[in-house]
Amino acid sequence: MDFTYSPEDIAFRDELRGWLATNLPQGWGETVFLPEDEDENAMFRLDWERKLYKGGWNGIAWPREYGGRGATLIEQAIFAEEMARAKAPEGLNIIGRNLVATTLLHHGSDAQKARFLPKIISGEEVWCQGFSEPNAGSDLAAVRCQAVRDGNHFVVNGQKIWTSFAQYSQWCILLARTDPSAPKHKGISFLLVDMKTPGITIRPLRQISGECEFNETFFDDVRVPVENLVGELNGGWRIAMTTLAYERGPEDALGRQLVFRQELDQLLATAAKLQRGNQTAIEDSLLRQKLAKSLVAIEIMRLNCLRAFSKSLKGAPRGAEASMNKLYWSHVMQDMFDTAMEVLGPLAPLTAGDARAVDGGRFQLAFLRSKAFTIYSGSSEIQRNIIAERVLGLPK
Numbered sequence: 001m002d003f004t005y006s007p008e009d010i011a012f013r014d015e016l017r018g019w020l021a022t023n024l025p026q027g028w029g030e031t032v033f034l035p036e037d038e039d040e041n042a043m044f045r046l047d048w049e050r051k052l053y054k055g056g057w058n059g060i061a062w063p064r065e066y067g068g069r070g071a072t073l074i075e076q077a078i079f080a081e082e083m084a085r086a087k088a089p090e091g092l093n094i095i096g097r098n099l100v101a102t103t104l105l106h107h108g109s110d111a112q113k114a115r116f117l118p119k120i121i122s123g124e125e126v127w128c129q130g131f132s133e134p135n136a137g138s139d140l141a142a143v144r145c146q147a148v149r150d151g152n153h154f155v156v157n158g159q160k161i162w163t164s165f166a167q168y169s170q171w172c173i174l175l176a177r178t179d180p181s182a183p184k185h186k187g188i189s190f191l192l193v194d195m196k197t198p199g200i201t202i203r204p205l206r207q208i209s210g211e212c213e214f215n216e217t218f219f220d221d222v223r224v225p226v227e228n229l230v231g232e233l234n235g236g237w238r239i240a241m242t243t244l245a246y247e248r249g250p251e252d253a254l255g256r257q258l259v260f261r262q263e264l265d266q267l268l269a270t271a272a273k274l275q276r277g278n279q280t281a282i283e284d285s286l287l288r289q290k291l292a293k294s295l296v297a298i299e300i301m302r303l304n305c306l307r308a309f310s311k312s313l314k315g316a317p318r319g320a321e322a323s324m325n326k327l328y329w330s331h332v333m334q335d336m337f338d339t340a341m342e343v344l345g346p347l348a349p350l351t352a353g354d355a356r357a358v359d360g361g362r363f364q365l366a367f368l369r370s371k372a373f374t375i376y377s378g379s380s381e382i383q384r385n386i387i388a389e390r391v392l393g394l395p396k
């Protein structure tokens with residue numbers, strides 16, 4: 001777990017640090033932040049993604065032939081660290097870059113890789129993920145959206161839900177049932193759908209935070225060319241499992257714990273200045289204990305991430321460890337933002353836009369957003385099932 005950096009690693013870090021210093025807007029993270037308006041925010045993040053690409057910093061882990069740098073795991077860790085240190089925004093095309101690209105690299109045809117990968121890495125085409133349905137979330141293999149072969153096309157009919165960024169996406173990875181008579185895991189295919197195809201309707205869903213990150217997506221007689229089938233007909237389940245393995249990877253958690261530590265530092269600074277009666281919030285012994293608990297938990301998260309990461313360095317496959325990390329960080333962060341609400345006390349309900357909102361309402365927004373942590377990328381119950389079966393060897 002003690003990583004030593006080679007001279008090349010140090011040069012990589014210096015190059016990135018220099019690039020970030022000249023390419024992030026002046027005052028970034030101090031006086032300049034992401035736009036509050038959701039659409040402006042999305043376009044800002046897309047521009048940032050394109051800027052990263054032009055600088056050679058998007059999709060660094062990808063093979064060179066598709067525009068990446070073939071970055072080593074250590075370089076990926078350095079990248080996550082430096083992006084967090086600079087409080088750099090996350091690009092918009094998270095699903096394209098992290099999920100679609102990795103899936104296509106594993107299972108796509110040469111033609112699919114050549115067609116789609118360059119436009120993902122350049123940020124020209126944004127992707128969304130059409131997996132969940134109203135009755136197929138945790139039980140994803142229950143998808144009912146149907147794709148029926150008609151000549152050189154599949155005709156898709158059905159509904160997807162919680163489709164993040166569908167409103168900004170040019171393409172969608174879609175799980176559709178292509179053999180209703182087969183056992184449920186064996187009748188699903190993995191399709192690439194052009195979001196401009198006639199018959200697609202996107203309806204935004206407003207979340208508890210007030211944002212509309214995700215949507216309901218309806219497919220009515222949507223024609224998808226057969227060359228957009230990934231892998232074999234009815235072989236989509238295995239491919240979807242690759243996609244999901246990259247939703248919970250160690251490199252993701254590594255950057256995340258740094259960002260969380262920054263959030264905690266900000267909360268500690270806020271607690272040290274907020275007056276509670278005749279003392280500051282941080283002097284309240286109960287609050288202090290809760291803040292200390294978050295500090296310890298984030299340190300444990302860091303060590304867990306390093307352990308998973310060092311296993312990856314030794315070539316271990318992605319395993320149930322990712323579930324342990326996801327389960328752990330999601331609850332640690334919910335606890336931390338619960339504590340943030342206690343630190344803010346009567347000011348907690350004030351949102352961005354109210355002059356009296358503490359730190360521009362950032363903790364209130366983070367508290368509301370944190371409710372999703374234990375649901376997406378596999379809910380906590382599902383993570384516990386995975387750990388029980390694959391780590392503890394308990395019966396199903």
Ligand SMILES: Cc1cc2nc3c(=O)[nH]c(=O)nc-3n(C[C@H](O)[C@H](O)[C@H](O)COP(=O)(O)OP(=O)(O)OC[C@H]3O[C@@H](n4cnc5c(N)ncnc54)[C@H](O)[C@@H]3O)c2cc1C
Nearest residue numbers: 129130131132137138139162163164372375376377379381
């Ligand atoms: C912010 C956010 C963004 C998302 N983005 C996308 C996206 O872009 N694309 C997409 O396809 N999906 C997306 N999702 C959907 C997400 O994958 C699902 O919400 C998740 O898989 C849970 O499914 P569900 O909501 O249908 O809940 P359900 O599966 O109905 O679960 C309801 C409850 O029952 C529990 N439960 C279910 N099955 C079991 C079991 N076997 N054992 C024990 N407990 C169980 C669950 O843990 C949960 O508490 C997103 C979700 C969120 C919150």
